[in-house]
Amino acid sequence: MKFTVKLYTPNDFDVWNLFVAKAKNSTFLFHRNFMEYHSDRFHDFSLMVFKDSVLKAVLPGNRVGEVLHSHQGLTFGGLLLEPNIGFEQVNEMISAILEFLPKQGIKQFNVKTLPSFYCKSAANEMTFMLQNKGASLAKTFMVLAVDYAHPLSIHKTKLKHCKRNSDMRFVIKESTDFSLFWNEVLQPRLQSKFDTRPVHSLEEIQLLRERFPKNIKQFDIFYEDRILAGITIFENELVVKSQYGATTKEGEKLRAFDYLFIHLIKHFQGKGKHYFSMGTVMDDSFEQGYNPGLLKQKEELGCDLYLQEIYSLKLA
Known part of the structure; x- marks a missing residue:
């Protein structure tokens, strides 16, 4: 029996989420409770692929006119696959x-x-097939991440300052309340430095934290009861991602941001994670298309460079 494709409907909520939990190339961002927090902004056009009435793959997506995107409200996407599936089946x-x-x-x-x-295991089938079907490479993003399979390679200058600042009596706290960081650090910093705001509002990140308390966490660093910096973590089974990070001007002078990053890198290494991702450095406001200062900072924190690609396939 051939594979059949159908559009996701709200009636598929539980079936979708059960599949996402076991897929070999999935994260909690593909859970419907995450995808649908901003459902008012996107025309959902997610796909489900069946064989003999058994769900074999899902594709989170949204539609804009005659174009299907593998969901624009998510950092990444593509065809989510069950473990141990063969290439010919994916084809x-x-x-x-x-x-x-x-x-x-x-x-x-x-x-x-x-x-x-x-x-969780290699999942390059869709990329190969897109290329084989004539898809064009629309853009390539640089993504920075620490690979815990290798010894940490944090720059000696950052380690020296971190050791020196250990006498500062910084206090690092994990918090369930994002308001202090959002209102006192993140939003003012983004506004003053880049004239922008976080992708998630305070209300949205609090909502997502309530839905995914094991996955979304907030770490703040204080000096004499004053918040200096904070990092919002998205934690998956194997990968931890610093979704947001910002510091105050005082925190910048005291190098509190680096101190917090190094603390968290070592903290999650101890929890057995495989990677600590610091996200992309792409920024079209720079001539190079990326922020060289941010790239250097992440490299000095021990990150390696990985690629994330966007493909575009014409169907008509």
Whole structure:
């Protein structure tokens, strides 16, 4: 029996989430409770692929006119696959999807791939098939992450300052309340430095924390009861990501931000994580297309460079 493709509906909520929990290339961001916190902003067009009435793959997506995106409200996406699935099966699935989409009026398919270090096992089938079907590489992002399989390679200058600042009596706290960091550090810093605001409002991040208390965490660093910096963590099974990070001007002078980062890198290494991701450094306001200062900072904290690709496939 061939693979069949259908659109996700709210009736599929539990089936979808059960599949996401076991997929080999998934994170909690693909849980419907995460995807739907901003459902008012996107026309959901997520796909489910079945064989003999058994769900074999899902694709989080949203539609804009005649274009399907592998969801623009998420950092990454693509076809989420069950463990131990063979390449030929994935090939048949993608063929079924590409046959299904034009019937729905879709003329272009854009996919933002999942960085390789998020996968429980290799999951390159879709990338190969997109290239094989003639998809063009629309853009490549640099993603920085610490690989715990290797000894930490934090720059000696940062380690020296960290050791010196250990006498400062900094206090690091994990908090369930994001308001202090959002209101006193993150929002003012983004506004003054970049004239922007966080992707998530305070209300949204608090809502997501309530839905995913084991995955979304806030760490703040204080000196004499004054908050100096904070880092918001998105924690997955194998990977920890610093989703937000910011410091006050006082924290910058005291190098509290680096101190907090180094503390968390070592903290999650001790918890058996495989990677500590610091996200991308892409920034179109720079001539190079990325922020060189931010790149240097993340490299000096021990990050290696990984690639995240966006592919675009014309269907008509």
